[in-house]
Amino acid sequence: MTANILLVEDEVKLARFVELELSYEGYTISVAHDGFSGLTMARESPPDLVILDWMMPGMTGIEVCRRLRATGSKTPIILLTAKDEVSDRVTGLDAGADDYVVKPFSIEELLARVRAHLRRTQESDPDVLHFEDLSLNRRTREIVRAGRSIELTAKEFDLLDYLLSHPRQVITRDQILEKVWGYDFMGDSNIIEVYVRYLRLKLEENGEKRVIQTVRGVGYVLRD
Incomplete structure (x- = not known):
């Protein structure tokens, strides 16, 4: 499965680690280190999935998520955060996130979440055709x-x-x-x-x- 993923994470070392792991899995990765840049990139070149850090200076991940959903974007969004209270999870999901991964996390768990959301999206999208390792996007x-x-x-x-x-x-x-x-x-x-x-x-x-x-x-x- 191949997809374009936007990673928005202000911790540079963590962002690089996740970027390398995702690239190794065959995904095409774009990286932003602040919320405003991430929002701009998501609007100008909509990805297949967004991995979004919650706590960032300036515009938080929650605000980015809300603004994307306000424009009608249905792109799957996975939030990364150290917040693990039930109320925090509810806040993230209410903002429009599809999933929630608590830091520190296992990269295997994050990759599994990515695969699951992309699989659901691609299986329900009639404009994306797949066969083996080959994909065609009609749009x-x-x-x-x-x-x-x-x-x-x-x-x-x-x-x-x-x-x-x-x-x-x-x-x-x-x-x-x-x-x-x-x-x-x-x-x-x-x-x-x-x-x-x-x-x-x-x-x-x-x-x-x-x-x-x-x-x-x-x-x-x-x-x-």
Whole structure:
């Protein structure tokens, strides 16, 4: 699973430690060391998840959380804090946080919380398609494989989108021509083979295993 995570933490050493651990897991990390910067980054480039420290100088994590929710953001937010009273938990959740991790914490616990919230978000988002270590975001038109961003042309994107929408289903060449190129396509039917080859080159650039398989005499299938 790949995602963009925004970490807002004013303790520089702790922020660096968490950033390294998250990066090791394959996530793309942005870091802010104060609430105002974190709020600005979350608004300008909405992440898939926010890890937010409660106690920060200037704008607190609670205020950042409230302001994000006031703009309609549904991004999962995990609060980090040394406050562990029930009333503190209630305050954080009422401000719009989705979860709460008390300092000092186990990095394994934080990673498990991150995975759980991202899984719920991605499973319920019809605009984000996944297969193995490959993901496609229809809104942002981002393609990521094993943490690596992949640039596709418009038609390459449409072809991959169609294949990801029908994982493990054998799709005929005629179906691909109709859905990706349209009913009125009058060009060379070998165009499919050409674009499949382009996709494979880009998806397998770092030696990744092949996921677009050829079914001889029929078409193609997305499978391991």
